[in-house]
Amino acid sequence: MTKYGLLGLSVLFCIVSSPAQGNEKLAEEVDAQKMEWFADAKLGIFIHWGIYAVNGVDESWSFYNGKISHKDYMDQLRGFTAQKYDPEYWAGLIRESGAQYAVITSRHHDGIALWGTRQGGYTTVKDTPARRDLITPFVQALRKEALKVGIYYSLSNWSHPDYNEFTREEKRYTLKEQPERWKRYLNYMDGQIEELAASYNPDLWWFDGDWEHAAEEWDAPGIRKMLLNKNPETIINSRLQGYGDYSTPEQGVPVFGPPATYWELCLTMNGSWGYQPLDTTYKTPYEVIRIFSDMISMGGNLLLDIGPKANGEIPEEQVHILKELGRWTHKYGEAIYGTRKGIDLHYFYGPTTLSKDRKTIFLFVPGQSQQDIVLKGIKNKIDRITIAGSGEELEYHTKGAIDWAHYPGITYINLPEALTDVYMTVLKVTLDSPLELFNKYGPQPDKKEDGSAEQE
Numbered sequence: 073m074t075k076y077g078l079l080g081l082s083v084l085f086c087i088v089s090s091p092a093q094g095n096e097k098l099a100e101e102v103d104a105q106k107m108e109w110f111a112d113a114k115l116g117i118f119i120h121w122g123i124y125a126v127n128g129v130d131e132s133w134s135f136y137n138g139k140i141s142h143k144d145y146m147d148q149l150r151g152f153t154a155q156k157y158d159p160e161y162w163a164g165l166i167r168e169s170g171a172q173y174a175v176i177t178s179r180h181h182d183g184i185a186l187w188g189t190r191q192g193g194y195t196t197v198k199d200t201p202a203r204r205d206l207i208t209p210f211v212q213a214l215r216k217e218a219l220k221v222g223i224y225y226s227l228s229n230w231s232h233p234d235y236n237e238f239t240r241e242e243k244r245y246t247l248k249e250q251p252e253r254w255k256r257y258l259n260y261m262d263g264q265i266e267e268l269a270a271s272y273n274p275d276l277w278w279f280d281g282d283w284e285h286a287a288e289e290w291d292a293p294g295i296r297k298m299l300l301n302k303n304p305e306t307i308i309n310s311r312l313q314g315y316g317d318y319s320t321p322e323q324g325v326p327v328f329g330p331p332a333t334y335w336e337l338c339l340t341m342n343g344s345w346g347y348q349p350l351d352t353t354y355k356t357p358y359e360v361i362r363i364f365s366d367m368i369s370m371g372g373n374l375l376l377d378i379g380p381k382a383n384g385e386i387p388e389e390q391v392h393i394l395k396e397l398g399r400w401t402h403k404y405g406e407a408i409y410g411t412r413k414g415i416d417l418h419y420f421y422g423p424t425t426l427s428k429d430r431k432t433i434f435l436f437v438p439g440q441s442q443q444d445i446v447l448k449g450i451k452n453k454i455d456r457i458t459i460a461g462s463g464e465e466l467e468y469h470t471k472g473a474i475d476w477a478h479y480p481g482i483t484y485i486n487l488p489e490a491l492t493d494v495y496m497t498v499l500k501v502t503l504d505s506p507l508e509l510f511n512k513y514g515p516q517p518d519k520k521e522d523g524s525a526e527q528e
Contacts, residue, residue, distance in 0.1 A: 096310035113172035118377040125347040126151035132181035154202035157384025163213035169394040170401025175222030183231035220275040228281030287313035329370035336373035347379040357396035369423035371413030407434035430506040444484035451508040460498040
């Protein structure tokens with residue numbers, strides 16, 4: 073077995089061992105047309121940037137969970153310089169990675185806004201040596217690169233005097249006892265969301281912190297209505313207590329795709345969202361590519377996180393992963409963007425995607441294959457098999473095909489070592505008609521709205 077075969081087993085073990093997440097309740101009606109770009113995009117980059125990068129501590133959670141005091145956490149304001157922040161470079165690197173959208177933290181649970189909010193509270197403009205709005209130039213750089221803009225915003229603010237939660241052990245008040253304080257907080261929160269909507273008109277909203285209150289307490293229906301009135305095409309993640317458009321599993325790689333039609337896995341490159349220099353347990357480019365392949369095979373997206381330093385530099389380990397990912401996504405783009413959920417593992421033991429017209433199957437093959445690659449249960453005649461992107465023809469033969477409709481046989485594909493990618497090779501199987509799968513004894517696979525089969 074090749075070294076990538078061994079790595080594949082380790083990643084598969086991680087996937088099987090991790091609980092599926094992201095089964096949050098969604099809005100009753102989701103506009104499929106406005107979700108089309110999201111379903112086509114496949115890859116996004118998440119950016120967690122804030123004062124927590126100064127000391128390399130957990131974002132917000134470090135004081136909430138009592139690892140450090142709130143005072144010590146906020147003292148990091150003095151060290152947040154952003155002196156090497158280059159939003160054009162960031163956006164170019166994101167484009168190079170193959171991502172089609174990016175999501176940046178405008179304000180985390182710590183309450184520090186990365187733009188010059190007029191609602192009060194801490195900002196990078198007036199409370200840090202950076203002395204600048206960090207969101208506006210990045211949004212402008214993203215749009216210059218023709219990338220979709222996503223804004224992360226935490227509904228909770230553990231530093232705000234009118235927010236009821238402070239730390240895990242200390243609460244400021246209860247909503248029942250002091251409803252006027254909660255009303256003041258909602259006015260502040262709504263004001264910030266309205267500012268972000270007016271200033272940036274995001275393509276995507278990535279809310280967080282909603283677990284601390286019910287939808288009625290947040291007025292989640294009102295937030296959704298306000299955002300859609302501003303931009304009917306904007307899409308919202310599931311962390312709005314039942315008023316979002318797509319599901320957002322976090323870290324735990326799903327074994328099967330979530331039940332939501334639209335979803336993305338948000339994932340760190342190491343074990344941390346923000347910059348933590350002591351966390352050196354980075355995933356390899358192969359592991360990231362393998363996870364990404366599994367997610368798009370199940371019909372989802374990957375939102376891969378980076379955590380810049382306090383001075384605005386992106387750590388070299390993260391740059392390396394993004395560049396290697398980009399080399400691979402640009403090589404095999406036709407098998408990634410605009411495709412849909414693939415066939416399940418009974419037919420091909422690995423990730424797959426399908427073209428929208430279902431006349432092409434893309435097979436994702438890790439490492440170097442020492443034996444022929446096996447594809448089975450395909451009722452259609454195969455016109456040709458090539459390397460995706462480059463078009464090199466591959467030799468293949470089908471055995472046992474007596475009657476294609478009832479006994480389609482097994483197709484064996486020869487992949488020469490010279491044509492293999494160091495991480496993952498993608499094969500393009502072109503069919504004579506829209507895909508039909510053979511299933512002699514088991515129940516017929518359920519059909520999704522896009523016509524693809526459910527994973528079994």
